[in-house]
Amino acid sequence: MDAKQILHEIAGQAAVCTRCELHFSRKKAVPGEGPATAEIMLIGEGPGFYENEQGRPFVGAAGKYLDELLEKGGLKRSDVFITNVVKCRPPSNRDPQPDELAACAGFLDRQIEAIDPRIIITLGRYSMAKFIPNVKISEVHGQPFWHRGRMIVPMFHPAAALHQPSLKTGVERDFARLGELIQQARQSVRAGAQKAEAVASEQEDGSETDQPTQLSLF
């Protein structure tokens, strides 16, 4: 199966999935959308009210703001694949629970494997923690990390900036730098990142680890 077919299969499976309690609050699963060969993947937290109605990610106010933020980074929504860590709406937009994140992780892992993006932009704490655990988003937002040969850029969730206007300037500055980061990811090539990871792994305990490697800022 090619990437498009795999994504289609995942969407079909998520639509009828009952692996966690979130299926009780699901009208439509929101598996994600975008090119199957996208260089950049955005991962948010979970579908909200409008996403649950339409089965599409980021279609409410946070989605409109995300489109503006992407533009600041020189990107269009049609350039990127957008999904969430859980594919069904948490009731009342509550945070996804650990068992729900674990139950849904297989879908996201398969999407990442199929799309094989060069850059993953995490939107919010839960998607960040999947790649960069034990850090505070307030301390690392907008900074690039390498994880398994991909650049990971943790960003605040657009909804957070809408709810806390004090975050807006920082969020917009982070997205405005995306163009530079994308160039850096293209140029610094995976080989270099993997070498850095290997060195970091050796320093850890001499064995392979999943620890992300922070890139120096420029």
Ligand code: SF4
């Ligand atoms: S959130 Fe994920 S694991 Fe839970 S029911 Fe929906 S698709 Fe299945």
